[in-house]
Amino acid sequence: MTAILATEGLQKNFGGVFVARDIRFAMQPGEIHCLIGPNGAGKSSFFRLVLGQHKPNAGAIFFDGAEITALKPFERIRRGLSVKFQVPGIFKALTVWQNLEIALQDHLSGDSLAAEIRETLAFVDLAGQARERAGNLSHGQQQWLEIGMAISLKPKLLLLDEPTAGMSDDETAKTGDMVHRLNREGMSILAVEHDMTFVKQIAQRVTVLHFGEIFAQGTIDEIVADERVAEIYLGKAQ
Amino acid sequence: MSGPADMGSAKPASVPSAAGRDRGHRVRRGFLGTLKLVNGPQTLGRGPIFWSGFVVACLLAGIYPLFADGWTVGNTAYFFTWTFMAMGLSVIWGYAGALSFGQTAFFGLSGYAYGVLTINIGSAYGFTFAALVLAVGLAAVFALSLGYFLFYGRISGVFLGIVTLSVTLVLETFMAQTAGPEWAIGAARLNGFNGMTGMPPLTVPWPGGDIALWPDIPLYYLLLGAMIACYLGLRIVVNSRFGNVLVAIRENPDRAEMLGYDIRRYQLGAFIIGSSLAGLSGVLYTAWGQYITPNSMGLYAAALPIVWVAVGGRSDLTATLIGTLLVLWVFQTLTIYGSQYALVVMGAMLLVTVLFAPRGLIIGVADLGGWLRARLRRGRS
Numbered sequence: 001m002t003a004i005l006a007t008e009g010l011q012k013n014f015g016g017v018f019v020a021r022d023i024r025f026a027m028q029p030g031e032i033h034c035l036i037g038p039n040g041a042g043k044s045s046f047f048r049l050v051l052g053q054h055k056p057n058a059g060a061i062f063f064d065g066a067e068i069t070a071l072k073p074f075e076r077i078r079r080g081l082s083v084k085f086q087v088p089g090i091f092k093a094l095t096v097w098q099n100l101e102i103a104l105q106d107h108l109s110g111d112s113l114a115a116e117i118r119e120t121l122a123f124v125d126l127a128g129q130a131r132e133r134a135g136n137l138s139h140g141q142q143q144w145l146e147i148g149m150a151i152s153l154k155p156k157l158l159l160l161d162e163p164t165a166g167m168s169d170d171e172t173a174k175t176g177d178m179v180h181r182l183n184r185e186g187m188s189i190l191a192v193e194h195d196m197t198f199v200k201q202i203a204q205r206v207t208v209l210h211f212g213e214i215f216a217q218g219t220i221d222e223i224v225a226d227e228r229v230a231e232i233y234l235g236k237a238q
Numbered sequence: 239m240s241g242p243a244d245m246g247s248a249k250p251a252s253v254p255s256a257a258g259r260d261r262g263h264r265v266r267r268g269f270l271g272t273l274k275l276v277n278g279p280q281t282l283g284r285g286p287i288f289w290s291g292f293v294v295a296c297l298l299a300g301i302y303p304l305f306a307d308g309w310t311v312g313n314t315a316y317f318f319t320w321t322f323m324a325m326g327l328s329v330i331w332g333y334a335g336a337l338s339f340g341q342t343a344f345f346g347l348s349g350y351a352y353g354v355l356t357i358n359i360g361s362a363y364g365f366t367f368a369a370l371v372l373a374v375g376l377a378a379v380f381a382l383s384l385g386y387f388l389f390y391g392r393i394s395g396v397f398l399g400i401v402t403l404s405v406t407l408v409l410e411t412f413m414a415q416t417a418g419p420e421w422a423i424g425a426a427r428l429n430g431f432n433g434m435t436g437m438p439p440l441t442v443p444w445p446g447g448d449i450a451l452w453p454d455i456p457l458y459y460l461l462l463g464a465m466i467a468c469y470l471g472l473r474i475v476v477n478s479r480f481g482n483v484l485v486a487i488r489e490n491p492d493r494a495e496m497l498g499y500d501i502r503r504y505q506l507g508a509f510i511i512g513s514s515l516a517g518l519s520g521v522l523y524t525a526w527g528q529y530i531t532p533n534s535m536g537l538y539a540a541a542l543p544i545v546w547v548a549v550g551g552r553s554d555l556t557a558t559l560i561g562t563l564l565v566l567w568v569f570q571t572l573t574i575y576g577s578q579y580a581l582v583v584m585g586a587m588l589l590v591t592v593l594f595a596p597r598g599l600i601i602g603v604a605d606l607g608g609w610l611r612a613r614l615r616r617g618r619s
């Protein structure tokens with residue numbers, strides 16, 4: 001099966017600091033994959049490379065069977081990538097409805113646009129906040145709104161950068177549920193996450209990054225059982 | 239693309255399937271649908287009360303020349319010439335979030351271009367209006383080439399302001415040293431620091447003899463009409479899908495790009511529209527007074543549009559228009575009645591705005607009105 005996302009020899013350095021060192025990564029379609037690692041391991045940099053916000057110094061990125069290394073960020077999005085940033089990336093001065101309208105206006109119009117916005121709002125549990133200014137939402141709701149904007153593009157692969165940062169336990173569980181429902185519909189998901197409870201809730205496979213390199217890879221049980229991983233990361237985190 | 243979503247969309251919500259969407263969906267709004275955008279969400283003044291006020295304001299502006307002499311009316315028309323540059327800056331800065339400090343570059347370029355064209359070719363057969371279009375077109379082409387390097391080079395924030403300011407200052411410096419007779423294009427002497435004079439006013443071809451629009455009542459009506467048309471047209475633009483993306487870029491450029499928008503194209507589009515409007519102001523100003531100097535591109539001139547737009551409220555066209563006219567009027571009144579402190583007052587206005595109503599005085603007043611209404615309603619219930 002063609003990997004939904006793969007990288008070959010991906011490398012990025014800022015002077016002598018390597019944020020990605022010969023990364024060979026592959027995830028299969030339909031997978032929920034988590035990227036973990038201590039601070040500074042290169043998780044967010046890996047996302048930026050995949051999204052095209054960083055240009056790699058060497059290596060190649062493949063998405064859905066085609067090389068996308070040279071594509072601009074917006075072109076990658078148009079191929080079926082979508083992202084939810086770590087800090088909620090929403091349009092705060094606009095209403096929740098307008099946020100989704102801007103996400104969807106290039107795809108739908110009129111009644112079908114309105115219906116799709118309502119459907120997405122219901123999915124991220126913001127149906128009652130449609131007319132609210134997005135900046136007035138709680139932190140967790142802002143995260144969901146951004147997830148709503150990201151999934152409204154119907155991506156093949158959704159990147160989630162710390163989707164539960166700053167969320168309560170309830171909100172985290174609800175977000176995990178959203179991820180599972182999206183995945184059941186066929187969406188592949190790659191998440192950077194610190195919260196190991198959340199990782200255990202969602203991840204089918206886990207990649208551990210350390211100093212810009214792939215340190216370990218496996219199922220969540222294998223990773224949890226790996227003593228080397230516990231040494232560099234889990235030991236500190238728990 | 240997946241089929242149309244279920245209109246019922248009852249909970250539990252179904253999840254959008256991971257099919258990937260087609261882009262480039264085209265909306266066919268029709269003429270009426272497009273007109274409806276004039277009342278959209280990216281503009282503050284909406285609803286029957288606002289539009290009643292708008293009609294009353296238009297009527298008052300329409301009957302004003304009946305109660306004033308031609309000279310005064312012509313001077314009022316002078317205020318109108320600047321509003322296009324201000325509304326253009328509102329689009330670039332207020333809506334698209336890119337501070338251009340160089341509106342005056344386009345103002346001067348078009349003003350001089352109008353002068354060169356009409357001094358050489360004259361005003362017969364309505365050529366002054368053709369010159370207007372050509373001069374504004376020149377500003378648009380200049381904006382396209384400058385904007386291409388700025389936005390496709392990913393220059394943003396304060397650097398955009400520095401580069402655009404530099405451009406206008408370079409043009410000013412260049413024009414100021416064109417005093418010698420060798421600096422002429424055809425019959426048009428550039429005249430260095432003293433500026434170019436002798437171009438005809440806008441002239442309407444008429445069977446019984448052309449009508450030259452000197453600063454008087456007919457010019458007032460022409461500029462009033464153009465200003466209202468520009469205002470309404472821009473309202474449609476900022477409420478369109480294009481305008482939605484501009485506001486999205488202002489709010490969060492990364493997010494806008496990660497929704498699949500090529501934000502550079504949108505920024506460039508806004509820059510061309512706004513800069514062309516500065517060019518239109520330049521032509522109208524030159525035609526109004528048959529005069530343009532390098533000073534019109536200098537530091538002081540370049541700062542003025544920023545002050546008008548910031549004081550009124552840059553993120554809204556109505557606030558920008560009212561604010562600009564108000565500031566111009568206050569400034570003119572102070573200058574005429576002998577105050578040496580007009581500029582100081584202007585600076586103070588900017589300070590007060592930045593400190594107490596950072597979104598602009600007019601928007602601040604509108605916000606206050608909304609807050610009071612909400613309080614009253616709460617008090618009653």
